[in-house]
Amino acid sequence: MELYVQKFGGSSMRDAERVRNVAKIVTKTWDQNKNVVVVVSAQGDTTDDLIAKANELNPKASKREMDVLLSTGEQISISLLAMTIEGMGYPVKSFTGWQAGFLTDSTHSNARIRNINKQRIENELQKRTIVIVAGFQGVNRYDDITTLGRGGSDTSAVALAAVLHADRCQIYTDVDGVYTADPRIVKNAVKLGAISYDEMLELASLGAQVLHNRSVEMAKRYNVDLEVLSSLEKKPGTIIKEDASVEKMIIRGVAKDANVARISLVEVPDQPGIAFKVFSILASKKINVDIILQSIGRDGTKDITFTVAKDHLEETVEVLNANRDKIGHKEVLTDDQVAKVSIVGAGMESNPGVASKMFEALYSANINIQMISTSEIKVSVLIDINDAKRAVVAIHDAFYNN
């Protein structure tokens, strides 16, 4: 029997009407003679409400206790969805992260899945039970509750699909697929029928905001067929799988990421190993660094500039200043009024001139480029945040309108 894993995010579970809609999608899949495992996030604003409650009592609460608090959001969702499906007369059971066997490391608020003890879920599936699992959460080896951080429920869904050898992992969201650019910004953006893991990875990590890159990485590693589709409109979404490069577009899409901040370490000693020192310190604090630019040394010093997610900015600066003795920088400059705009496409490799076409589009739109980063299938530029939307439109026009 085919097995589908279906994931529904917070907006798909927002209120009673939406929960009933999710129940319909799930039971319809079950009616098509498929087994179904459902992964859900916390309802709409629940997480924000819980964070507000915490901030009122202790804005610097430990991550352990925040995880205890926030994990209740998905627990509420699973029980409400299970009840709704019960009311429709289907066999169903809900499971929290620990009940579903999600064992993680101990990095509270940003834990990694170590293992899924799938026995209980498999037992229920053999009885044709619809299994509802709380996304975003697990337990460490001491039975402390952990959460998986941003994109956590997507990751939960893909991990379950991998260990259960599901035939497909469907990620239901409020958009109906992956587009060549954000349709809210670019009117003539085109929905992609299929896209490869690598292309989606670049798009996801670049702020296309459809899927978090952790989940796509995991899907690629375990070869899970993903589908991104709308929970509100009944039409096919975008399939993400290994050999999806059937369409002959040079670039797959233009993405904008505003969750980025630039940090400059000014006048660090121009010695071998200094970059290693900086980035290993940040890695030990689990801070991901993106674009890196190092100036040519001069007077025995050089500058190192890099970008991090905007919500890591404060912590990064704290870490750098706490390690000033080791690094030896004169000062730390920051700018959070920047955005990253990128083009992605596996066709790029065999098409020289893609990057220069992008730069030309930006030049014509009078947009200044602060930093550049390239990979085999991606070109990213860092620009002023106020230019970001114009940049996306200009680049999309350059590639798709001629």
Next chain:
Amino acid sequence: MELYVQKFGGSSMRDAERVRNVAKIVTKTWDQNKNVVVVVSAQGDTTDDLIAKANELNPKASKREMDVLLSTGEQISISLLAMTIEGMGYPVKSFTGWQAGFLTDSTHSNARIRNINKQRIENELQKRTIVIVAGFQGVNRYDDITTLGRGGSDTSAVALAAVLHADRCQIYTDVDGVYTADPRIVKNAVKLGAISYDEMLELASLGAQVLHNRSVEMAKRYNVDLEVLSSLEKKPGTIIKEDASVEKMIIRGVAKDANVARISLVEVPDQPGIAFKVFSILASKKINVDIILQSIGRDGTKDITFTVAKDHLEETVEVLNANRDKIGHKEVLTDDQVAKVSIVGAGMESNPGVASKMFEALYSANINIQMISTSEIKVSVLIDINDAKRAVVAIHDAFYNN
């Protein structure tokens, strides 16, 4: 080192200000060189809000899924209280029911505690950590979440005090102790300094609503010293322990219980074993029956009248009608406009005339008695719910004002 278990109910945890107040009481106890285990209920209206959400989707949801839903209430409470105590600079950790080792039977929504695996809590106490435990909840042997039903958090607290051999179990509520009658009804009601388990048991089961009888029964069985006191006023409460009968009052208090309904089975066959049949059927459905009255047989039939908790009325009638073939009754009559008023006191046994004094007080107040039930330390009468308050005042006056 002394160990105190402190339990705070939903009203004590209602909002941020109240949570901070609880944190102060807890840390002050810790400062007095005591170890502290705290048991908390869900905040104020949380449980009602969750039930409303459930009813919107499925008013007949399974008890299993209701337990998954409702147990989030206490989980929110433990994390918020732990964060607050963290913010005050004390070592603290929160634990859900399953993390705290509460193993129960599988009676969802009304589970019994089977065992508490106390290892983890004891480890934390040895490190002087303040331990915050979610009341009202546990897991069965399949790791399904269960809740303990009415008065569940009190029961959690007493059970923990028993297994941890705590020096005292303090139940903080919005009243400051146990009174000879409800102070809202009887102006000159007197606060008791101490009361025995048996007396408290009768008062609790009779609607004094300070403590649920399950928790007092457990305290008696394991000889846990209980104290009922106010979380808002700093004054000593009422101690409940075995040898508390130091005060020389004949009756300990007058209690009113409006959560009661009367059920009459009309014209059941007048055969041996019929009462056994009726009450074993109800017992198998975990429906507790209180006062029982059986009429003299006549024309080969008799009537059996009994009382149940008001919220079990509907289920009881369903069960009786479903078993009509076995019981053979003609019809089921019900009345939920009744109340039980009782007097309690260990001194009763050696003071004849206590019951008649109570009946005289009711007669003088022109209140009709529908049913009577007595035990060694208690006399209860069932009366019209509209007479209940007047009855309490009249009885209290008869015993305390002369």
